[in-house]
Amino acid sequence: METLFERYRNLMVLLVMLMLQIVGLAMQVHRGDSGHMSLDPHDSKGVRLIRLWANAIVSPPERLFHSSGTSASWLWQNYFDLRHVRDENKDLQKNLDRLRLEQAALLEDARQGQRLQALLSFQEKYIYKTQAAQIIGTSGSDQSRLFYIDKGADSKLERDMAVITADGIVGKVREVYPRSAQVLVINDQSSGAGVILETTRIRGILRGNALGQPQIVGLMVDSRIQPGERVLTAGGDEIFPRGLPVGVVEKVVRDPDQDGFIRVIVKPAAHLDRLDEVLVITSVQPRFPPEQTQDMATSEALKGSEVAEEKAQKKASEIMAERLPGLIDPNLPPDQQPRNDTSNPNPVTHPPMPLHPDRFTPGTDMSTGQSVTGDATSKDAPDENAAKKLATPPSKLETKPQSKSETKSGNPPVKAPAKPDKDATPQRNP
Amino acid sequence: MSVLTADSRRDLEIHRYPVLIYGLIPLVALVLQAWLPRLMGKYAWFDLPLVVTVYFALGRRSPIQGTIMGCAVGLFEDALTHHAIGINGIAKTICGFMAASVGIRIDVENKIIRVGLIFLLSLLSSALYIFVNRFLLGLALEPDWFAELYKALGNSAIALVAFPFLDRFQLRD
Numbered sequence: 001m002e003t004l005f006e007r008y009r010n011l012m013v014l015l016v017m018l019m020l021q022i023v024g025l026a027m028q029v030h031r032g033d034s035g036h037m038s039l040d041p042h043d044s045k046g047v048r049l050i051r052l053w054a055n056a057i058v059s060p061p062e063r064l065f066h067s068s069g070t071s072a073s074w075l076w077q078n079y080f081d082l083r084h085v086r087d088e089n090k091d092l093q094k095n096l097d098r099l100r101l102e103q104a105a106l107l108e109d110a111r112q113g114q115r116l117q118a119l120l121s122f123q124e125k126y127i128y129k130t131q132a133a134q135i136i137g138t139s140g141s142d143q144s145r146l147f148y149i150d151k152g153a154d155s156k157l158e159r160d161m162a163v164i165t166a167d168g169i170v171g172k173v174r175e176v177y178p179r180s181a182q183v184l185v186i187n188d189q190s191s192g193a194g195v196i197l198e199t200t201r202i203r204g205i206l207r208g209n210a211l212g213q214p215q216i217v218g219l220m221v222d223s224r225i226q227p228g229e230r231v232l233t234a235g236g237d238e239i240f241p242r243g244l245p246v247g248v249v250e251k252v253v254r255d256p257d258q259d260g261f262i263r264v265i266v267k268p269a270a271h272l273d274r275l276d277e278v279l280v281i282t283s284v285q286p287r288f289p290p291e292q293t294q295d296m297a298t299s300e301a302l303k304g305s306e307v308a309e310e311k312a313q314k315k316a317s318e319i320m321a322e323r324l325p326g327l328i329d330p331n332l333p334p335d336q337q338p339r340n341d342t343s344n345p346n347p348v349t350h351p352p353m354p355l356h357p358d359r360f361t362p363g364t365d366m367s368t369g370q371s372v373t374g375d376a377t378s379k380d381a382p383d384e385n386a387a388k389k390l391a392t393p394p395s396k397l398e399t400k401p402q403s404k405s406e407t408k409s410g411n412p413p414v415k416a417p418a419k420p421d422k423d424a425t426p427q428r429n430p
Numbered sequence: 431m432s433v434l435t436a437d438s439r440r441d442l443e444i445h446r447y448p449v450l451i452y453g454l455i456p457l458v459a460l461v462l463q464a465w466l467p468r469l470m471g472k473y474a475w476f477d478l479p480l481v482v483t484v485y486f487a488l489g490r491r492s493p494i495q496g497t498i499m500g501c502a503v504g505l506f507e508d509a510l511t512h513h514a515i516g517i518n519g520i521a522k523t524i525c526g527f528m529a530a531s532v533g534i535r536i537d538v539e540n541k542i543i544r545v546g547l548i549f550l551l552s553l554l555s556s557a558l559y560i561f562v563n564r565f566l567l568g569l570a571l572e573p574d575w576f577a578e579l580y581k582a583l584g585n586s587a588i589a590l591v592a593f594p595f596l597d598r599f600q601l602r603d
Contacts, residue, residue: 009494010493010494010497010527010531013493013494013497013498014493014497014523014524014527017497017498017501017523018520018523018524021501021505021516021519021520021523022516022520022566024515024516025514025515025516025517025520025562025566025567028514028515028516029514029567029568029569036568036570037567037568037569038569039513039514039569047515050505050509050515051509051510051515053509054506054509054510055509055510057457058460058461058464058510061461061465062461062464062465065465135468136465136468137464137465137468138464138465138467138468139464139510139511139512140460140463140464140467140479140507140510140511141507141510141511141518142467142472142474142574142577143511143513143559143563143571144510144511144512144513146511146512147468148464174512175512182512184512188512189570189571189572190512209572210571210572210573210574210577211574211577212472273471273472274471
């Protein structure tokens with residue numbers, strides 16, 4: 001008698017296989033903050049291991065195909081040519097075959113040389129550090145627009161590094177294996193890059209659509225956006241440096257999912273369907289040509305010497321200031337002031353007394369225009385008064401009334417300068 | 431179409447291959463599927479792993495073997511993409527099972543039936559892929575049905591050439 005399992009074993013095996021895969025899928029997706037389901041941007045350890053194995057199996061044959069130096073179109077075309085020529089003449093076929101092979105190989109080499117030369121010249125001019133890489137394979141699915149390059153962790157590639165060509169941006173490194181890396185192209189539906197329209201300065205997010213066209217999504221209807229406008233990287237996504245060419249606006253269509261929004265279809269600057277070599281930006285630290293580097297080093301050296309000289313001057317002036325005596329020490333009585341010290345080998349010189357002092361002369365009474373110092377022998381008195389006047393804070397000069405004791409002690413009363421009054425009318429000098 | 435019971439048909443027409451072929455042919459299909467789009471760009475309208483899966487499922491006429499082969503090939507394809515592993519696996523598991531189940535009941539030696547079957551299974555595979563993405567996982571993936579149609583046509587054309595070629599690897603008694 002057949003058991004239930006024997007009777008439905010085909011179906012049960014199918015169900016088991018499907019259930020296992022569904023459980024596996026459920027472990028790889030999660031609900032995002034916005035409530036939408038999304039895949040983890042970085043694979044878990046187990047998933048990464050599976051991808052690593054698959055890549056390790058597929059990459060060597062792909063490298064083999066790539067290193068043969070012949071393209072499939074060349075192989076395809078020549079295959080039929082050879083068959084055709086062989087029918088016509090066998091002897092001629094051999095020569096023709098050899099010549100065509102050589103020609104095709106040379107042509108392919110020449111083309112590759114030109115491409116590499118252009119890439120190298122771009123790389124030399126480019127300000128960031130880059131690593132050249134060649135494309136060896138794809139995902140094989142048009143739902144997953146990515147490709148594999150022949151450089152990996154051994155070449156110090158890391159995740160989220162920008163991938164570009166001389167024409168424009170291509171994508172970003174999604175996964176890195178020891179000797180290869182997975183690059184997610186900008187026209188994939190799950191990719192994203194911050195871009196800006198060159199003229200209108202409208203910012204948006206670039207991602208691919210079902211047809212494999214890059215498009216800017218989430219833009220409000222704006223009549224200023226016209227076909228032909230250049231699109232550049234905005235630099236806010238921390239992957240692509242700012243200002244790299246992305247493409248040009250091809251057309252503007254309404255967003256079918258959101259009213260009032262548009263999608264800007266972009267014609268990519270890089271030929272995403274026919275890529276052979278790319279550059280991976282490994283460091284965004286500026287890399288200058290040797291001449292500029294030398295100039296900057298010289299400039300830095302000069303700047304350093306100037307700073308050192310300035311410091312030396314400042315230090316010398318401080319030492320001099322410490323050695324030189326001050327004119328007035330507020331902590332000492334007037335007769336012991338440093339300026340009275342005759343031991344100073346360089347005595348302070350004073351300006352000669354005016355022959356006809358007026359009321360503006362320091363040390364004279366403003367009202368009478370005569371010297372307030374009765375002691376004619378004291379030549380330094382006017383200077384002392386002037387020094388005191390200078391040493392006294394202005395607030396004291398304005399508010400503190402002159403006491404009689406000060407006048408008696410020989411200190412002349414100093415008239416406080418008139419405080420400017422906003423409301424007062426300007427007085428004319430008689 | 432001759433009417434036979436499933437058991438008698440299976441006993442009569444099970445194709446057998448060297449063990450190496452079961453591993454080598456799918457692997458070659460996977461490598462070519464990963465390499466050829468680099469050269470053909472957006473015109474790579476084919477799914478060689480699906481063609482191989484359907485071929486072996488039809489030839490072996492064993493739903494279990496078709497299921498396992500479809501599952502293995504699909505998971506391998508998923509591992510080369512950046513999508514979740516299992517989307518292609520589910521699609522090709524069902525396609526392998528259905529191809530083998532159909533192969534038990536109808537005469538699949540007829541070229542027209544083979545081509546028609548691979549065309550329908552290609553569309554089914556694409557539909558399952560979209561279904562799993564959009565409804566099972568809830569991911570926003572827009573399908574391009576014209577591309578899927580072209581892919582089904584491409585698979586049919588390839589099957590016309592590839593099936594007779596692969597038949598040469600059969601073990602004859």
